[in-house]
Amino acid sequence: MNRHAAMNLRAVWAIYRMEMARAFRTVLQSIVSPVISTSLYFVVFGSAIGSRITEIDGISYGAFIVPGLMMLSLLTQSISNASFAIYFPKFVGSIYELLSAPVSYLEIIIAYVGGAATKSIMLGLIILATAALFVPLRIEHPFWMIAFLVLTAVTFSLFGFIIGIWAKTFEQLQLVPLLIVTPLTFLGGSFYSIHMLPGIWKTITLFNPVVYLISGFRWSFYGKADVSVGVSLGMTLVFLAACIAIVAWIFRTGYRLRN
Amino acid sequence: MSSIISISGVTKTYATGFKALKEINLDIERGEIFALLGPNGAGKTTLISIVCGIVNRSSGSVTVDGHDIGRDYRAARSLIGLVPQELTIDAFETVWATVNYSRGLFGKAPDKAFVEKVLRDLSLWDKKDAKAITLSGGMKRRLMIAKALSHEPRVLFLDEPTAGVDVELRQDMWAMVRRLREDGVTIILTTHYIEEAEAMADRVGVINRGEIILVEGKAELMRKLGRKQMTLELRAPLAALPVGLSRYALELSADGNELTYTYDSQSDRPGVASLIRDLEAAGIQFHDLDTKNSTLEEIFVNLLRQEP
Numbered sequence: 001m002n003r004h005a006a007m008n009l010r011a012v013w014a015i016y017r018m019e020m021a022r023a024f025r026t027v028l029q030s031i032v033s034p035v036i037s038t039s040l041y042f043v044v045f046g047s048a049i050g051s052r053i054t055e056i057d058g059i060s061y062g063a064f065i066v067p068g069l070m071m072l073s074l075l076t077q078s079i080s081n082a083s084f085a086i087y088f089p090k091f092v093g094s095i096y097e098l099l100s101a102p103v104s105y106l107e108i109i110i111a112y113v114g115g116a117a118t119k120s121i122m123l124g125l126i127i128l129a130t131a132a133l134f135v136p137l138r139i140e141h142p143f144w145m146i147a148f149l150v151l152t153a154v155t156f157s158l159f160g161f162i163i164g165i166w167a168k169t170f171e172q173l174q175l176v177p178l179l180i181v182t183p184l185t186f187l188g189g190s191f192y193s194i195h196m197l198p199g200i201w202k203t204i205t206l207f208n209p210v211v212y213l214i215s216g217f218r219w220s221f222y223g224k225a226d227v228s229v230g231v232s233l234g235m236t237l238v239f240l241a242a243c244i245a246i247v248a249w250i251f252r253t254g255y256r257l258r259n
Numbered sequence: 260m261s262s263i264i265s266i267s268g269v270t271k272t273y274a275t276g277f278k279a280l281k282e283i284n285l286d287i288e289r290g291e292i293f294a295l296l297g298p299n300g301a302g303k304t305t306l307i308s309i310v311c312g313i314v315n316r317s318s319g320s321v322t323v324d325g326h327d328i329g330r331d332y333r334a335a336r337s338l339i340g341l342v343p344q345e346l347t348i349d350a351f352e353t354v355w356a357t358v359n360y361s362r363g364l365f366g367k368a369p370d371k372a373f374v375e376k377v378l379r380d381l382s383l384w385d386k387k388d389a390k391a392i393t394l395s396g397g398m399k400r401r402l403m404i405a406k407a408l409s410h411e412p413r414v415l416f417l418d419e420p421t422a423g424v425d426v427e428l429r430q431d432m433w434a435m436v437r438r439l440r441e442d443g444v445t446i447i448l449t450t451h452y453i454e455e456a457e458a459m460a461d462r463v464g465v466i467n468r469g470e471i472i473l474v475e476g477k478a479e480l481m482r483k484l485g486r487k488q489m490t491l492e493l494r495a496p497l498a499a500l501p502v503g504l505s506r507y508a509l510e511l512s513a514d515g516n517e518l519t520y521t522y523d524s525q526s527d528r529p530g531v532a533s534l535i536r537d538l539e540a541a542g543i544q545f546h547d548l549d550t551k552n553s554t555l556e557e558i559f560v561n562l563l564r565q566e567p
Contacts, residue, residue, distance in 0.1 A: 008333065008366040010363045010364075010366050010367065010368070011363060011364045011365070011366055013363060014359075014360050014362075014363025014364050015360075015364065017360075017363075018352070018356070018360050021352075021356070022351070025351065088349075089349065092347055092348075092349070092350070093343075093345050093347030094347045094348055094349050096308075096311075096313050096341065096343050096347060097341075097361060097364065097406065098364070099311075099312055099313040100311040100312050100313055100336060100339065100341050101336060101364040101365055102332065102333040102334070102335075102336040102337040102365060102366055103364065104333075254315045258312075258313065258314055258315045
């Protein structure tokens with residue numbers, strides 16, 4: 001092999017498979033727990049509280065929250081999957097092997113982010129299937145639904161990967177998801193339409209990137225959106241581009257990896 | 260012999276400002292066993308980490324079989340196997356999965372027969388379905404070696420391979436090193452156990468405070484820097500050394516029963532023969548005589564002591 005050689009696809013496959021194996025090994029944590037928590041959301045918000053809430057945009061409240069719930073899990077799981085996947089080898093030291101292997105940064109990214117994104121996409125679909133047991137669902141734009149699902153999973157897995165490289169302690173690893181992502185998701189219209197907010201808050205909310213993800217995703221289900229779909233897609237792509245730029249910088253400088 | 264690894268002008272300064280390596284120049288010859296000796300913190304692991312791609316160098320260049328480790332990292336790294344000092348393994352993977360993973364990571368096509376052979380050679384085959392976390396320390400060390408050998412490297416780095424390892428594993432390991440060398444694999448090892456370097460290495464490099472202070476063939480090193488000692492057991496104790504023997508570097512034991520003569524094995528001046536003649540002339544008789552060569556360890560300690 002020389003530097004003009006094709007990619008080390010065997011390495012990409014080896015890492016990807018290892019990451020997927022981890023998910024199946026911890027099947028309880030990876031799959032069962034989100035199913036349970038989603039069911040709880042439906043019991044509480046869908047049935048208990050939701051039965052007293054009128055329809056939003058002509059959609060029953062239980063059905064209305066499905067895209068938001070999927071996004072909530074998609075964001076948090078993508079971040080935690082990817083951040084843990086790269087932080088753990090750093091923590092135990094087994095990352096030496098990855099760094100000494102003939103793999104490019106691009107290959108590392110494709111394998112780890114691909115693994116994390118695959119897991120959260122599977123998770124999103126499991127939540128969707130669980131939701132279908134509780135509420136009648138319709139998906140008006142299946143292509144865009146899948147597109148938003150994949151795009152969001154990849155973007156936030158990339159974001160999680162960055163956190164995993166940046167984090168020096170387990171506490172830091174939890175910090176960003178806990179202090180930033182979860183609040184943004186809850187305030188991003190998972191459980192309500194931002195039109196329901198009073199004046200100034202509606203404007204403030206527009207600075208929350210998660211609003212665009214949830215809005216676009218909900219549009220793909222019900223054809224109704226808080227902001228236009230084009231803007232949603234654009235914002236998602238901007239965030240993806242920002243993550244790619246940060247990762248490129250990390251790898252160019254060897255930041256917290258090769259120092 | 261041509262060199263397989265060529266290190267020139269390599270320096271490493273960590274972000275803290277600590278200069279771990281100052282201008283390292285070193286060539287490793289194809290097919291040799293090279294022992295890198297040095298006290299803790301001398302820069303051994305940093306140097307290995309740079310060659311293997313784990314740590315970025317601050318300046319200088321390294322080639323592996325002619326491939327620059329920066330520009331041509333794929334070719335360079337695919338030739339190298341590394342067994343690090345620490346037992347760092349993903350604890351939840353099975354032996355079989357993790358060794359096959361290593362092979363894939365280095366871009367080699369799956370080869371179950373080869374991986375099986377590696378595991379059998381290291382007495383790990385029985386444990387192939389065990390998770391790494393369940394293995395003993397020695398077994399984990401074997402697993403680290405298996406991972407490093409899984410992709411058929413041409414150069415093998417062993418960083419402190421025998422630290423905390425029992426006798427059986429140590430012997431297995433040296434048998435393995437000899438086999439690999441017969442197959443033409445170049446081996447670079449760092450060790451604290453200098454007797455091992457003495458037993459195994461073709462050449463020895465000594466690194467101290469980030470500088471290579473010496474590189475020599477082991478035999479030449481022993482000859483050049485080694486000293487000999489001759490100890491005489493006297494028939495009758497001596498109260499003091501006779502004046503006539505003052506030109507020899509002699510030491511008399513406290514009880515006066517033993518006379519020790521330390522001399523340079525390179526030159527024989529003043530020689531052993533003349534000392535014995537002079538002893539006889541002085542009427543000093545002995546009933547036994549013993550000579551010994553200094554070990555690599557003594558040479559090593561002396562070298563470091565001479566350092567400013």
